[in-house]
Amino acid sequence: MCGIVGAIARRNVSKILIEGLSRLEYRGYDSAGVAINNEEGVFSHRAVGKVQALKDKFSDQLLDGKMGIAHTRWATHGKPTESNAHPHFSGGDLALVHNGIIENHEPLRLELKAKGYVFQSETDTEVIVHLIHDALKVEPSLLNAVQASLAKLEGAFAIGVVQNDDNERFIAARKGSPLVVGVGIEENFVASDQLALLHVTDQFIFLEEGDVVDVTLDKVTIYDAQGEQQDRPVSVFNHSIDATDKGEFRHYMMKEIYEQPKVIRACLEGRISDNKVLTSCFGADSGFLKQIENIHIVACGTSYHAGMVAKYWLEELAGLPCSVEVASEYRYRKVAVPKNTLFLTLSQSGETADTLAALRMAKSLGYLTTLAICNVPSSTLVRESALTLLTNAGAEIGVASTKAFTTQLTALLLTSVAIAVENGLSAQEESALVDAMRSLPAYVESALAEDEHIKKIADRFANKHNALFLGRGAMFPIALEGSLKLKEISYIHAEAYPAGELKHGPLALVDEDMPIITLVPHNDMLDKLKSNMQEVAARGGELYVFADKDTDLHNEDNIVFTEVPKVDSILEPIVHTIPLQLLSYHVAVVKGTDVDQPRNLAKSVTVE
Ligand code: HGA
Numbered sequence: 050m051c052g053i054v055g056a057i058a059r060r061n062v063s064k065i066l067i068e069g070l071s072r073l074e075y076r077g078y079d080s081a082g083v084a085i086n087n088e089e090g091v092f093s094h095r096a097v098g099k100v101q102a103l104k105d106k107f108s109d110q111l112l113d114g115k116m117g118i119a120h121t122r123w124a125t126h127g128k129p130t131e132s133n134a135h136p137h138f139s140g141g142d143l144a145l146v147h148n149g150i151i152e153n154h155e156p157l158r159l160e161l162k163a164k165g166y167v168f169q170s171e172t173d174t175e176v177i178v179h180l181i182h183d184a185l186k187v188e189p190s191l192l193n194a195v196q197a198s199l200a201k202l203e204g205a206f207a208i209g210v211v212q213n214d215d216n217e218r219f220i221a222a223r224k225g226s227p228l229v230v231g232v233g234i235e236e237n238f239v240a241s242d243q244l245a246l247l248h249v250t251d252q253f254i255f256l257e258e259g260d261v262v263d264v265t266l267d268k269v270t271i272y273d274a275q276g277e278q279q280d281r282p283v284s285v286f287n288h289s290i291d292a293t294d295k296g297e298f299r300h301y302m303m304k305e306i307y308e309q310p311k312v313i314r315a316c317l318e319g320r321i322s323d324n325k326v327l328t329s330c331f332g333a334d335s336g337f338l339k340q341i342e343n344i345h346i347v348a349c350g351t352s353y354h355a356g357m358v359a360k361y362w363l364e365e366l367a368g369l370p371c372s373v374e375v376a377s378e379y380r381y382r383k384v385a386v387p388k389n390t391l392f393l394t395l396s397q398s399g400e401t402a403d404t405l406a407a408l409r410m411a412k413s414l415g416y417l418t419t420l421a422i423c424n425v426p427s428s429t430l431v432r433e434s435a436l437t438l439l440t441n442a443g444a445e446i447g448v449a450s451t452k453a454f455t456t457q458l459t460a461l462l463l464t465s466v467a468i469a470v471e472n473g474l475s476a477q478e479e480s481a482l483v484d485a486m487r488s489l490p491a492y493v494e495s496a497l498a499e500d501e502h503i504k505k506i507a508d509r510f511a512n513k514h515n516a517l518f519l520g521r522g523a524m525f526p527i528a529l530e531g532s533l534k535l536k537e538i539s540y541i542h543a544e545a546y547p548a549g550e551l552k553h554g555p556l557a558l559v560d561e562d563m564p565i566i567t568l569v570p571h572n573d574m575l576d577k578l579k580s581n582m583q584e585v586a587a588r589g590g591e592l593y594v595f596a597d598k599d600t601d602l603h604n605e606d607n608i609v610f611t612e613v614p615k616v617d618s619i620l621e622p623i624v625h626t627i628p629l630q631l632l633s634y635h636v637a638v639v640k641g642t643d644v645d646q647p648r649n650l651a652k653s654v655t656v657e
Pocket of ligand 1: 050125148150173
């Protein structure tokens with residue numbers, strides 16, 4: 050969350066910075082701002098709302114200069130107003146952008162006020178720029194002043210700092226928030242995500258925790274947390290995976306929904322043979338699979354729902370106990386870790402602050418090993434985990450996760466089968482599961498064929514304020530995910546329940562105004578689910594049923610039926626996800642909300 054960009058070049062950098070912000074807008078869109086350094090000083094534009102509002106300011110008044118920093122904000126401290134927008138200034142010619150949270154900002158603010166500093170914003174960020182300004186009074190080097198100031202901060206940050214007195218460099222740093230250096234020819238950059246810089250370079254250096262970087266026209270000098278100079282490797286971005294273009298689609302979310310057959314195929318590629326899961330996908334040494342006796346899965350949001358599905362798979366296929374927990378809870382409690390427990394994290398971006406904190410805590414708790422299922426190979430989560438299984442979904446831009454979720458499920462299915470093989474799954478069963486996985490992209494494709502039908506259903510949700518999602522077994526987490534998707538992008542209040550829980554409370558909510566979305570897999574729970582549906586119908590509720598034809602369900606007076614392809618039961622959670630994604634997308638379009646950038650949210654939750 051929050052995106053920062055910094056640039057120094059022989060050319061004017063304002064367009065580079067603004068383009069970078071547009072590419073980072075998925076990280077936050079409460080406000081945006083730029084500070085440009087030129088011969089006359091450091092000048093800035095800031096605007097509330099999206100980057101377009103900032104662009105409009107530029108068209109009124111051009112700002113030119115060869116060094117600058119920029120920011121798109123997802124507010125944590127202080128409302129999304131212009132005075133809280135970054136960059137923040139101290140002394141008129143020192144400007145700073147920040148991603149993260151400074152936890153000790155209150156005492157620092159008091160100290161700085163006592164020294165005469167006047168605060169212009171409500172943000173935690175502003176203390177950093179005044180601290181640096183204060184340090185510069187005794188320490189003329191900008192680099193040293195930044196290092197001295199960062200030592201006083203508690204919390205998480207990625208920052209960029211420019212100062213007019215020293216117009217040959219800008220300084221950037223990271224601890225707990227992502228930051229990457231983009232290396233050019235006689236120009237250098239930093240950004241929260243390499244996507245922001247693909248229009249100017251494909252060479253990147255991924256900074257480590259605590260790194261401070263001195264960026265000049267022709268040099269990037271990195272110091273670690275102890276102040277020692279370090280060489281960090283440069284990696285080259287593979288442009289074939291750049292997916293920042295919407296193509297023929299109106300929204301990124303729809304493009305990403307339609308990409309699912311392709312990316313699920315990419316997730317499976319090289320990881321299954323004719324009849325086996327190839328355990329080499331976990332790295333050279335897959336010996337850990339044999340030793341696993343327990344699994345702890347830790348994740349947030351949509352990734353947490355993927356983890357919940359995996360619990361059903363792991364316990365059913367491998368017979369191993371598995372617990373699933375949201376990272377923001379896990380990280381703050383005392384966790385009992387049984388012998389030989391695998392610690393498994395899930396995150397699209399690999400920068401989710403709570404998940405990273407959970408991983409760091411887990412490392413001291415005696416787990417067997419740590420495995421990250423993640424979409425971004427260069428992410429902190431991947432770098433800090435012992436083992437990684439990449440989801441290969443390509444860049445996901447829509448804030449509401451779609452293809453990242455179904456590829457996480459695919460990767461979790463591979464993992465579950467690999468663990469199950471060490472725990473009594475027969476070669477025949479493995480082969481059948483691998484066959485099912487191979488057919489998954491085609492089933493997802495046929496689930497997408499219901500798009501037009503679902504679009505029509507969506508009209509009926511235009512005036513709804515609430516919705517209830519029901520599922521049983523591994524479909525319960527899918528109901529949770531469906532309700533999350535609807536909340537996120539259409540702002541309709543939605544809840545999900547295991548269908549058997551209905552009579553223990555939520556049935557009281559059911560009336561003719563309440564749409565009830567029911568996921569009906571074709572398994573031994575079918576009759577039980579049909580009874581739950583009768584309970585709803587008897588109270589006048591309108592049922593939206595997603596099921597395959599063999600369930601014998603169809604359109605009726607109070608049932609709106611949507612066909613989902615009939616698949617092997619292990620694939621049902623993945624295939625049933627597709628119509629729910631389409632439903633929330635079309636409802637959001639009908640309601641006219643901002644599909645790709647829903648209010649109050651941002652992708653890549655890099656703050657706690
Ligand atoms: N705390 C700062 C930056 C917020 C942020 O990084 N969000 O992701 C602010 O509120 O401006």
